[in-house]
Amino acid sequence: MLIIPAVDIKGGQCVRLLQGREDSETVFGDDPSAMAARWEAEGAQLLHVIDLDGAFNKSPQNIEAIERIVDSVHIPIQLGGGIRNMETVSMFLNLGVRRVILGTEAIRDPGLVEQACEAFPGQIIVGIDAREGMVAIEGWTETTEREAIQVAKSFDGLGLAGIVFTDIHKDGMQSGPNIKETKRLAESVSTPIIASGGVNDINDIRALAAIEPAGVIGVITGRALYEGTLVLKDALGVTGAKN
Helix, strand or coil: CEEEEEEEEECCEEEECCCCCCCCCEEEECCHHHHHHHHHHCCCCCEEEEEHHHHHHCCCCCHHHHHHHHHHCCCCEEEECCCCCHHHHHHHHHHCCCEEEECHHHHHCHHHHHHHHHHCCCCEEEEEEEECCEEEECCCCEEEEEEHHHHHHHHCCCCCCEEEEEECCCCCCCCCCCHHHHHHHHHHCCCCEEEECCCCCHHHHHHHHHCHHHCEEEEEECHHHHHCCCCHHHHHHHHCCCC
16 A cells, blocks of 8 residues: 655645645645655655645646656656646646546546546546545535545546545544545445545554555555654555555
8 A cells, every 4th residue: 555645735835734725724845846855755656746726726826836846756746636627637747747636627527537548548546525425526615416436436447547535524634534434435446546634643554554455555644744643654664665
């Protein structure tokens, strides 16, 4: 199971939000590329980069910062935030991003996911963000009437690189990941699942590693790493990764 540090960009800075609220940011650095390089140096094998301004404004806003991250590390990057069309998907992949994450637009226009998977096999991820089991979109400001598992099933078989599953109530709260729902989702589809939201310490990593056989291939962690309640080297040790 991969331990995937999160680098969230807002206003060109590296930040974390609580439950995705735009007014709840904590700044952890003014150079996202330096932060990305730090996680690579500490042993990360994949980075999760989100353009938060892009997510809220529905189009990429931090392209220069993303380019600097791509130039500063050698490990793969998965990128989300404001990616709403094939032109943007193509642009970021051509910049050197390994995989792009389709979130809101995947829910609004499933045809875009099919088109992107055909054009870029193995490089497309769908982000499914849930609030009490129901999918939320538009930077988590709008909750739909669609169940997360049903949405995941609708994308199964397209050849996605993975599905990032985020429990919104857990995100940034360091209250422990939603193990039960993450496992249930993973068992319902053949697409690999990447868990996100709620990681606080090494015990959470152990709990997620225990459900890896269900199809959980990675976990994204941000605030826990930045605040030091989780040490990347220790987490990598739990999963057997070498740093």
